Amino acid sequence: MAGLQLRYETGLTGEEYVRTEAWREARLERCPNHPHGGCSVARHGTYGRKTPPGAKVPRWYCRESHTTIGLLADCLSSHLPGTLDDLESVVVAAEGSSSLEAAANDVRRDAVELPGALRWVRRRVRLVHDVLARVIGLIPDRLSGCAATMVAVRARLGSAGALMQLRGLVAAQLRMLPSPLGFQPRGRGVPGRKPVFQHSMGPDPPPGAS
Ligand SMILES: [Zn+2]
Incomplete structure (x- = not known):
């Protein structure tokens, strides 16, 4: 199953994000794999982040493209703990x-x-x-x-x-830029976490990068 990150535009700091539980307000305008609609993309819960403590990332799932889509708030690092x-x-x-x-x-x-x-x-x-x-x-x-x-x-x-x-x-x-700013997972990912396969138009990782 592929995983995608998209930007959740918010000016909140990590602390504010957790305090206001802003992930509840997140909306996915359209499925990134079916921008003209026609798929069954739907809310698919949240996943927790260890840091900042209590932070959650809202998630959607598109059955037709077998893709989970996480909306990552601007305060959070991508594929790296913390803000x-x-x-x-x-x-x-x-x-x-x-x-x-x-x-x-x-x-x-x-x-x-x-x-x-x-x-x-x-x-x-x-x-x-x-x-x-x-x-x-x-x-x-x-x-x-x-x-x-x-x-x-x-x-x-x-x-x-x-x-x-x-x-x-x-x-x-952001989809082409490497984490932790962009959403492209690095070859050498977070220890203990398998690199995430991702539908992407980004460049192939350099040989031996993983
Ligand atoms: Zn879709």
């Missing part, structure tokens, strides 16, 4: 640190061992820098010549919630 705001804070902290080791110590105080914390921070920095590099070319009016760092993009957009703002600015390309 885009929290992710942005980690990357900004790492960019401002003297080393990734120092950033890992600061950001993951709960981590028992430094190597684990270091991997955690390094992975997030890599994912975000990779997607920023792609996004910059998509919105030259806003980010032309901008360095592919969180600090630089924040300064250009004049926003401390730059990743959330980018969700809206590149809304039309």
Whole structure:
């Protein structure tokens, strides 16, 4: 069964999303696989996210195309736990640190061992820098010549919630853009979770990426 993510446009922070249970308000305008109608797409419950605690993602199911469709709120990272705001804070902290080791110590105080914390921070920095590099070319009016760092993009957009703002600015390309900003699952997914097969017009993953 294929799984798709679509954007649930909302300005809510993760905390507000959970407090207002905004997933109840989500509506799917049309089935992405049958935009002219004619299929039996219907609400299909929710699935829970571990972080932020209590967050749920509303889901639909199209029987004709065997596809589940999740509406992902703008505050939530795609295929990565947590919110885009929290992710942005980690990357900004790492960019401002003297080393990734120092950033890992600061950001993951709960981590028992430094190597684990270091991997955690390094992975997030890599994912975000990779997607920023792609996004910059998509919105030259806003980010032309901008360095592919969180600090630089924040300064250009004049926003401390730059990743959330980018969700809206590149809304039309989210299916092609890699997670955690876009909805294209990475080859190297979340540990313990199988990569999600997805109907997509996106590029094939590079050889050996999974
Ligand atoms: Zn359908």
